[in-house]
Amino acid sequence: MTKTFTCIVCPNGCEISAETAADGLCITGEGCPRGRTYVMQEMTDPQRTIATSMRVEGGETDLCSVRLTKPIPKARIMEAVAAIHERTLKAPVASGSVVIAGILGTDSDVIATKDVAAAEA
Amino acid sequence: MSKLDVLIVGGGPAGLAAAVRLYEAGIRDILIVEREKTLGGILRQCIHDGFGLTRFGESLSGPEYARRFIERVKELGIPYLTDAAVTEITPERAVTVVTREGLMVYHPRAVALTMGCRERTRGALAIPGERPAGVYTAGVAQAYINLYNRMPAREVIILGSGDIGMIMARRLTLEGAHVQAVYEVLPYPSGLPRNVLQCLDDYDIPLYLSHTVTCIHGDRRLEGVTISRVDEKLRPIPGTEEYHSCDTLILSVGLIPENELSLNAGVELDPHTKGADVDEHYQTSVPGVFAAGNVLHVHDLVDFVSQEAEALALAVGRYLTEEGFAEGTREIACGRGVRYTVPQRITGKEEFTLSLRVAAPMKDVTIVVRQGDAVIGKKKMKKALPAEMIRMKVSPVEGDGELEVRVDD
Numbered sequence: 159m160t161k162t163f164t165c166i167v168c169p170n171g172c173e174i175s176a177e178t179a180a181d182g183l184c185i186t187g188e189g190c191p192r193g194r195t196y197v198m199q200e201m202t203d204p205q206r207t208i209a210t211s212m213r214v215e216g217g218e219t220d221l222c223s224v225r226l227t228k229p230i231p232k233a234r235i236m237e238a239v240a241a242i243h244e245r246t247l248k249a250p251v252a253s254g255s256v257v258i259a260g261i262l263g264t265d266s267d268v269i270a271t272k273d274v275a276a277a278e279a
Numbered sequence: 280m281s282k283l284d285v286l287i288v289g290g291g292p293a294g295l296a297a298a299v300r301l302y303e304a305g306i307r308d309i310l311i312v313e314r315e316k317t318l319g320g321i322l323r324q325c326i327h328d329g330f331g332l333t334r335f336g337e338s339l340s341g342p343e344y345a346r347r348f349i350e351r352v353k354e355l356g357i358p359y360l361t362d363a364a365v366t367e368i369t370p371e372r373a374v375t376v377v378t379r380e381g382l383m384v385y386h387p388r389a390v391a392l393t394m395g396c397r398e399r400t401r402g403a404l405a406i407p408g409e410r411p412a413g414v415y416t417a418g419v420a421q422a423y424i425n426l427y428n429r430m431p432a433r434e435v436i437i438l439g440s441g442d443i444g445m446i447m448a449r450r451l452t453l454e455g456a457h458v459q460a461v462y463e464v465l466p467y468p469s470g471l472p473r474n475v476l477q478c479l480d481d482y483d484i485p486l487y488l489s490h491t492v493t494c495i496h497g498d499r500r501l502e503g504v505t506i507s508r509v510d511e512k513l514r515p516i517p518g519t520e521e522y523h524s525c526d527t528l529i530l531s532v533g534l535i536p537e538n539e540l541s542l543n544a545g546v547e548l549d550p551h552t553k554g555a556d557v558d559e560h561y562q563t564s565v566p567g568v569f570a571a572g573n574v575l576h577v578h579d580l581v582d583f584v585s586q587e588a589e590a591l592a593l594a595v596g597r598y599l600t601e602e603g604f605a606e607g608t609r610e611i612a613c614g615r616g617v618r619y620t621v622p623q624r625i626t627g628k629e630e631f632t633l634s635l636r637v638a639a640p641m642k643d644v645t646i647v648v649r650q651g652d653a654v655i656g657k658k659k660m661k662k663a664l665p666a667e668m669i670r671m672k673v674s675p676v677e678g679d680g681e682l683e684v685r686v687d688d
Contacts, residue, residue: 164476168332169580171472173662187661206477209327209340210453211428221428223326225340232481239453253346271326271340 163200165193176201205229209271210239212257217249217274224257228266238262249276284308285595286374286387288365288540291320293393293572295348296585298357300592306599310385311352311359312376318352318359319345320395321418322581324425327446333582344581368544372567389595392541392555392563392570393588396577398443399533401495408494413501417443417531421450430454432527436504437461438492442470442579442666444531449478451529458482459525462490462506464513467640469533471579471666491515492528501526534577544568551619552576558607559622559631560594561587566606569595576621576634579668583634590632611648614685616641618665625682627675634670637663637686645687648673651680 165172165188174187174197183201188194199205207229211221230238238261247257251274258268284306287294290313298311317323322330325341332338335347352359363378372390376383398416415423415431421443423431435456437444440463448458461479466489468475479486487506493515494505503524507515536554538546547564549556554575555563561571571591572584598604607625611633621634633648633656641663648656648671656673663669663686675682 164472166473166477169329169471169473169667171667173472189661206481207328207338208453209450211326211425219428223340223342223425225326225328235453235481253343272323272342272346 161201163197165189165196167192167196204232206232206235207266208235208239210242212242212268212270213246214249214251214274215246216277217247217251218277219274222247222251222257222274223271224268225271226261226266227269228264230261230264230266234262234264242268247274249274281383281385282308283310283385283387284599285310285389285391286385287311287391287393288368288374289313289320289393289395289574290315290318290359290361291393291395291572292322292345292348292581292584293395293574293588293591294320294391295345295352296588297391297393297571297592297595298359299348299351299355300589301596302355302357304592304596306592306596309357310387311357312363312365312374313359313361314364316361318349318361324418324421325446326425327450330581333580334585341581348585365540368540368568370545370565372544372565388567389598390544390568391588391591391595392538392546392568392574393572394537394540394574396534396536396573398530399535401530404530404532406492406495408505409497411495411497411499411501413497413526414495414528414530417441417447417529420447420527420529424450424454430456432456432529434525435459435527435529436492436506436523436525437529437531439463439531439533440468440470440475440486441531441533442474444529445470445474445478447529447531448484449482452482452484456527458484459523460485460487462487462492464489464491464509466511467664469531469666472664493520495528496522501528504528534573536574536577538574541568541570541574546570549619549621549623551613552621554621556623557621559625559629560598560604560607561591561622562594562598562604562606567598569598576619576668579666583668583670587632587634609679609682612681612683614683616644616686617646617684620684625675627679627682630672630674632670633673633684634668635684636665636668638665640664641686643688646671646684647687648682648684649680650675650682651678653678653680656684 322341322345
């Protein structure tokens with residue numbers, strides 16, 4: 159059986175085919191070794207990163223944009239978003255700071271992607 | 280009138296990269312003018328990741344990518360104005376700026392146009408129907424959610440498969456909205472393949488090609504839209520209409536370089552890119568006025584916007600220090616399968632980076648640049664898509680043969 163994948167590792171978006179034969183897997187069409195790794199991962203345990211916003215208390219804005227530092231299992235994305243939305247940060251928040259370490263017990267951290275200064279009293 | 284070496288119009292990714300590179304090249308009498316309250320341009324609202332893969336070898340969010348340049352601008356002490364809008368540039372390069380402190384007029388030796396682009400709206404498509412609230416361009420919806428922290432939608436239909444539209448389909452889904460489908464008038468997606476996968480397929484959002492919205496319904500708030508299939512000439516097919524109820528219609532139907540100021544300055548535009556017609560030094564038809572980034576032609580990757588703006592900076596540096604800056608007058612013709620090229624003309628005296636887009640999706644092709652009988656640039660592509668800008672080095676040879684870029688099998 160042949161399956162076709164669109165690689166999402168970089169913007170080239172290579173179309174990669176994976177053919178499962180009796181003697182193993184034949185991967186073709188990848189532009190670089192990362193494509194091969196991506197397809198292997200995609201076939202066994204697809205992973206994604208996401209970005210969302212997190213509540214901030216006492217800040218100049220009510221929300222702060224955040225992202226994952228590493229991909230997590232695709233099936234757990236909505237669970238991760240819910241876990242992020244459950245929490246509230248205290249201003250000030252610095253861009254790049256870890257706001258949740260190891261989300262859902264994975265090795266992926268949630269980091270702030272912008273500064274939120276404390277609201278002026 | 281204040282004298283200045285370079286005035287940079289716009290503090291987004293192009294303006295920031297140009298400023299840093301100019302400063303590093305020793306050109307210090309420069310000024311960035313930004314109309315928003317802070318630097319960063321459109322990157323401020325692009326909180327998804329995927330920026331910087333080419334430039335930094337890591338996947339950053341938009342604000343983080345912008346921050347790397349903004350910090351450098353601040354570190355170097357490059358002067359910038361925010362909350363300040365350029366309202367006029369004359370062909371003689373007198374630049375009028377409205378600031379909090381009042382009206383300023385600068386007379387820089389060179390102007391860098393880095394204003395970016397804007398979105399095509401419902402008006403540009405002339406979609407029939409009523410005019411309720413709930414019809415937004417993708418960028419406006421993105422600003423509501425990511426900058427103003429407001430959720431503008433519950434039941435969503437998206438028209439157009441541009442990258443921002445697909446990214447908003449994912450973003451709206453993550454924030455609890457239901458995205459019913461994306462409809463695209465063309466027979467192929469407008470955005471990058473990776474976004475079809477990671478923004479639509481991952482969230483089971485269907486993409487219907489060769490479909491468009493033919494009527495908008497609703498009194499105060501949008502209540503629904505009529506969707507029709509289109510024929511090969513993109514005309515709606517009578518009898519295929521289907522009504523879908525929704526409270527929000529997001530439009531991701533193309534970007535147009537923002538060139539009102541350029542036109543005022545007498546800059547000639549290319550009808551295909553809707554940006555300035557430039558030579559390989561990014562100089563427009565008005566001497567001393569340069570353009571790069573999305574104001575020149577719409578890019579799909581910010582990494583290339585930064586690169587192009589840095590190339591502009593080096594050219595501006597040469598323009599300021601060298602005497603007799605040669606103007607490129609030799610036109611590059613767009614041959615078979617090529618929608619546009621940037622630059623549109625060259626001096627023919629030096630190697631340069633050619634950017635182009637193909638006219639339709641193709642597989643196993645070679646992009647060939649010819650000068651008379653000589654091949655001066657060649658790039659093999661497993662697939663070439665209109666959504667992906669192609670960049671290649673081209674080395675002109677002696678002689679005055681006609682220049683042409685085309686797609687060969």
